Amino acid sequence: MTTLTLREGVPGRVDLAGILPDTLAGLAPAAISTLSLEHDGRRVALGELFEVEGGDPDTLLIQCDRACLDNLGAGLGRGRLIVEGPAGDGAGRAMSGGQLLLGGDAGDFLASAMRGGTIHVAGNVGDWLGAAPIGERTGMAGGVVAVAGSVGARAGDRMRRGLILIRGQAGEYCGSRLLAGTLVVAGGCGALAGFGLRRGTLVLGRPPLHLPATFNDAGPVELTYLGLLGRHAEGILPSVLPTGTRVRRYVGDLAFGGKGEVLVPA
């Protein structure tokens, strides 16, 4: 395992894009220390900010005590990146494979434009989880994100494939403009869940306080695939899906084609 430990008293923000198991493979600690990073908009040597310890390159451990590291695991395609401490914004952005394990909280735009791989978060997550990067039109397009805590607003915005599991709560507009894919929120969500939903499925552990007016109550239904999904999810984030296959189904968002569904316990 290769370990990078953020030095004490480093101010400002550090962009960790490109610091991945693959890019460090074959480099001795001294060589890793000379890689350049962006720190508050300036290029600096990695060694100025981190203590480096060499080891098996397939796993990279990053230790930090405050949420100042952005783009952790951005572009990860292979191997394992473990973060001990809080992650900044943009973690797992455009990830295509491998595992990103976040031991603390994560900031905004986690798993933005993710295409593959797995992300586990032990803590809470900010806004725009799995959303499209600003200015782009598609969000998460593959892979799995499992969040043990709660998430902010706009989780799954413009998501088009993949699976997001949230054990805690989601903020407002969860699943907004979602194109396809599955978003599971066990602990309830804020206002306007599913706003602009085109296709795809929102599975809510608790009925929302209200849905947009452009959703139709389609009544209770028996959906056997929920059993399959439940067993699949059990191996990723246990007991996040409601037990059973009988749910109440709302169809919408009718203002946007209305081919999506919001499922709540019947």
Add this chain to the structure above:
Amino acid sequence: MLRLKGGRLYDPARAIDGQVGDLYLEGGRIVAPPGPDGVIDGEIDVTGRVVMAGAIDLHTHIGGGKMNIARMLLPEDHRGDPVPARDLHGGGHLHGGCGHAAPATWTTGYRYAEMGYTACFEPAMLPANARHAHLEMGDIPMVDKGAYAMLGNDDFFLRLLSSGADQRLINDYVGWTLDATQAMAIKVVNPGGISAFKFNARNLDLDEAHPHYGVTPRQVIQALARAVHDLGVAHPLHVHASNLGIPGNADTTLATMAAAEGLPIHLTHIQFHSYGTEGARRFSSEAERIAAAINRMANVSADVGQILFGQTVTASGDTMGQHRNHRHASPDKWVVMDIECDAGCGVVPFRYRDKNFVNALQWAIGLELFLRVSDPWRLFLTTDHPNGAPFTSYPHLIRLLMDRDFRNGKLDEIHAEAAAHSQLRSLAREYSLYEIAIMTRAGPARSLGLADRGHLGPGAWADVVVYRDEADREAMFAKPEYVFKDGELIVRDGRVVKVVNGALHALKPEYDKAIEQPLREYFDRYMTVKMEHMKIGDDEICACGASKLIPHKCGRQA
């Protein structure tokens, strides 16, 4: 006094073509060789180097509102091209920035200076947007700036024209606009067409009557060209002609040249206006006919608006044209908007592809124009930044012009049918360093009436660039060895070493201020601001960020 010793000077304004000589810089200016008593306290040996005046870009969209809209529309353009901040050895620092097609203001200034440019002119300043344009230009460091005010689609002017107002009244309005907006020239974009678009016209030919005002684009051009001439503005009326980008528009372009009836006229990004309708795809080059007309008509000048392959964003006041182009947007998002009934604005991101027939032919048409127009004093090197390509591609473009083998190599890579359609391969011309110095320095300075810029004669401001004479002209022009701005060394080996602000060039025309009475009434009745608030005072220019205001008198009086 600093001596630049032994360089090969290219100074077309004084007909110096590569002769070896020394250059003396003192007090920000180039000075005559000192006598034996002169004190020379610095010397740089530039033996074998190519020495030119600072380059001048007379058509580059670096301010004026559209760029901000492009920036907002394209966050990915910024994400994809970050520029870290950097500390300078002599103190101070370069700001971080970003952006390939629509770079940040600071990044724009640094990049221009790093290529040896020392002045840039924003060609599309809406009077209603002038204050923003000056703030934005003031934010661009390193280079001097100036802007052209857009007229010809504004309600006040079209009312004057359609009511048959006396030309003197139009002259006063044009003079007032130059004065009020601190502009350096007048530009007209799709004459009358931007306004006609708002009356649901989707096309307006040169002799087609505007659906509301009844005037034609030809009348708009004639009235404005006359006003610009009568006021004695150095730069001719700067015309973005009708029918931009439409196959067959070469006829309109030729008719537009003729419409000036001998008055000076500048046709901008003429590449986009040199299209025919021959061939199976109904899209062909009319570069030969357009170039022949320019060669024949001494009152006509043009800039090319070369396209180069890759991602960029098109930003134009021509809402009619941009609305037509929106279906080609790549990525698929665009903005077309009205601005204060003054004109309009359209921003459409675009990727030019070398394997696309139309794009490949556009590339060849631009180069054909460069090679077929014989007088570099009347043809200027532009990509219509960022419409044809970002300005950072100028060194590549210079190599295409100077190196026939390189050009033909690129020609082998483009869409084969487009290459076969073009006569580019048969054009043997290679630009000389002297001709490059004309079209990027002496020519633009003369066209804009900048007497003490664009040349290396005693008395000129010491904007001086020193290049290594490399066979690879792209590498050479991308990375000058030294750039001096007003006598200060600002760039060394293609990297900024000192940050300066740059001044603003603005005209001070003479006109009858009585025009303010009808204008004040008009503003009170129709506009969202008072006339007085439109006007930009001299004292505002430095508050906007420019180092100083450089006022220019108008030459002729009617």
